[in-house]
Amino acid sequence: MSLKYQVVPVTSFAQNCSIVWCDETMKGIVIDPGGDVETLKQTIESNGIQVVNLVLTHGHLDHVGGTEPLAELLGGIDIVGPHEDDSFWLQSLNGQSQMFGFPPTQAFEPNQWLNEGDTISFGNETLDVIHTPGHTPGHVVLHSQSAQLAFVGDVLFSGGIGRTDFPKGDFDTLISSIKTKLWPLGNEVRFVPGHGxxxxxxRERASNPFVADEMPLY
Structure with a gap:
């Protein structure tokens, strides 16, 4: 398997930024660069990775706050995602940064929005894009079929699910996204959440109090 990844917790929210790469070509992406961009840059350089895109699962500040600075540090690479329904979150970043005590973060738009069925490619690896609204309306999950691995942002956690009390969040929509979009990928799929x-x-189907459906572990 050529897909490798390293999780780097960033910001005071300990958000799991994932540096993901193809170890055959050393080309990669950074998922949800929320902050601490110098640390991320050092990790990228120490691993010898050529980052081709920054990819966003959704528009919350702790996931996107370092995006533009890191893109510049890495030579002006493209920002991809999330789904366009999260545009209002990216446009409110200055207000979000004031609310949460983060450094001032200016609104931006990605170079490309993502839709259900799109793919993200780097080297010999491809991630499938799955639109998973509920936590935010434009949230996306990134899934590697070859590695049986998913990067799920704030949709699902170990023992929990994403909050739905933010603007345009919806509990029923989130539960539906998890059960109809994630579970069919397979019980064996490992996932990296946005926190924790x-x-x-x-394991979550068997034990997560929000979405368990009594599927036996095997």
Whole structure:
């Protein structure tokens, strides 16, 4: 398997920024660069990775706050995602930074919005884009079929789910996204959430109090 990744918790929210790369070509992406861009740059350089895109799962500040500075540090690479329904979150970044005590963060638009069925490619690796609204309306999940691995942002956590009390969040929509978009990918799929430890879809189906459906572990 050529897909490698390293999780770097960033910001005071300990948001899991994922540096993901193809170890056959050393080309990669950075998922949700929320802040601490010098740390991210050092990690990228120490691993010898050529980052081709920054990819965003959704528009919350702790996931996107370092995006433009890191893109500039890496030579002006493209910013991709999330789904366009999160545009209002990216346009409100200055207000978000004041609310949460973050450094001032200016609104921006990505070079490309993502839609269900799109793919993200780097080297010999490809991630499938899955639109998973509920936490935010434009949230996306990135899934590697070859590695049986998903980067799920704030949709699902080990033992929990994303908050739905933010503007345009919706509990029923989030539960539907998890059960209809993530569970069919397979119980064995490992996932990296936006915060906290990794888990598998099977483990959450068996034990997560919000979405457990009594599927036996096997």
């Amino acid at each position: 430890p990794e888990s598998t879809f099977g």
